[in-house]
Amino acid sequence: MPVSTENMVKVFERPNSLNESQFSYCPGCHHGVVTRIVAQTIDELEIRERTVLVAPVGCSVSMYQWFRCDGTQASHGRACAVATGLKRVNPNLIVFTYQGDGDLAAIGTAESIHAANRGENITVIFINNQIYGMTGGQMAPTTLLGQWATSCPDGREGSLAGYPLRFAEMVAQLEAPVYVTRQSVYDQKRIMATTRAIMKAFRYQVEGKGYALVEVLTNCPTNWKMGPVEANRRLADEVVKTFPLGDLVDRGQSG
Amino acid sequence: MPRGAIIVDKERCKGCGLCLVFCPQDVLAFSGEHNRSSYDVVCMKHPEQCTGCGFCAQTCPDIAIEVYRQKKPKDGS
Numbered sequence: 001m002p003v004s005t006e007n008m009v010k011v012f013e014r015p016n017s018l019n020e021s022q023f024s025y026c027p028g029c030h031h032g033v034v035t036r037i038v039a040q041t042i043d044e045l046e047i048r049e050r051t052v053l054v055a056p057v058g059c060s061v062s063m064y065q066w067f068r069c070d071g072t073q074a075s076h077g078r079a080c081a082v083a084t085g086l087k088r089v090n091p092n093l094i095v096f097t098y099q100g101d102g103d104l105a106a107i108g109t110a111e112s113i114h115a116a117n118r119g120e121n122i123t124v125i126f127i128n129n130q131i132y133g134m135t136g137g138q139m140a141p142t143t144l145l146g147q148w149a150t151s152c153p154d155g156r157e158g159s160l161a162g163y164p165l166r167f168a169e170m171v172a173q174l175e176a177p178v179y180v181t182r183q184s185v186y187d188q189k190r191i192m193a194t195t196r197a198i199m200k201a202f203r204y205q206v207e208g209k210g211y212a213l214v215e216v217l218t219n220c221p222t223n224w225k226m227g228p229v230e231a232n233r234r235l236a237d238e239v240v241k242t243f244p245l246g247d248l249v250d251r252g253q254s255g
Numbered sequence: 256m257p258r259g260a261i262i263v264d265k266e267r268c269k270g271c272g273l274c275l276v277f278c279p280q281d282v283l284a285f286s287g288e289h290n291r292s293s294y295d296v297v298c299m300k301h302p303e304q305c306t307g308c309g310f311c312a313q314t315c316p317d318i319a320i321e322v323y324r325q326k327k328p329k330d331g332s
Binding site: 003004005007008009010011012013014015018022023025026027028029030031032033036185187188191221227228229232 | 259260261262266267269270271272273276277294299302307309310312313314315316317318320321322323324325326
């Protein structure tokens with residue numbers, strides 16, 4: 001049925017910072033929502049021409065193909081180290097990394113922690129979906145206890161495989177980070193909160209305040225073996241119990 | 256006259272159905288029409304109920320939805 005938009009104004013459209021190509025994410029994947037929020041933030045701050053993204057290894061590995069800003073590809077887990085180099089060589093750039101839990105909290109733990117501890121003036125977007133998505137659903141450090149994954153078919157057991165890694169809390173213990181928060185995108189309210197958090201993280205970098213980490217709890221319908229709507233529900237009911245939402249550190253307000 | 260409207264980019268829609276759940280006015284439904292990637296795409300089942308709130312567009316992971324809103328509400332309705 002054709003929809004008439006006569007006498008109407010467009011109030012929501014694709015952000016300018018994204019080009020026309022289609023995301024390669026699975027249906028219902030929250031990656032797309034967060035990618036859109038990041039692009040919208042870049043538009044609103046009018047920083048596209050001096051922004052450089054550092055793509056990780058994972059489902060968002062080819063994100064430089066979707067953004068209309070400069071980008072580079074880091075080796076697995078090393079995005080924060082690459083971002084450090086870029087930012088130090090050219091402090092006028094706005095550098096952000098966009099990493100998954102396998103990338104940031106498993107193989108790249110050292111780089112990620114030390115970039116935070118040095119208080120590098122970069123923005124880190126951390127997508128925590130509690131599983132290795134692209135490689136087929138193996139257990140990640142953030143996998144919940146009892147959660148099924150291909151490498152823990154009986155569910156994750158704490159005594160054998162450790163406990164869910166709360167990366168944001170770890171970073172929040174350090175002195176240097178300016179802004180550390182954990183958000184999610186499972187409902188409208190959370191999407192708005194995540195939009196505000198990502199805006200703040202970028203604004204602090206533009207103002208030269210320092211390191212900001214935004215952890216976003218997301219779903220992975222494909223590897224959780226459930227539909228997108230059901231995966232949303234699981235996120236809201238179960239996952240937030242292990243990973244509580246909210247700002248952990250905000251030292252950027254004063255000064 | 257509906258207060259808002261959406262346009263769904265059929266080739267971008269992956270039929271995940273998140274917008275259906277988020278819509279507070281129950282405007283959307285699966286159309287039964289499949290795009291080139293074989294996804295059942297979303298359409299406006301009750302266009303007259305749309306308020307142009309944009310919840311569907313914000314939750315769409317593939318940015319397949321554009322939202323329009325009436326320019327000026329007439330008679331304060």
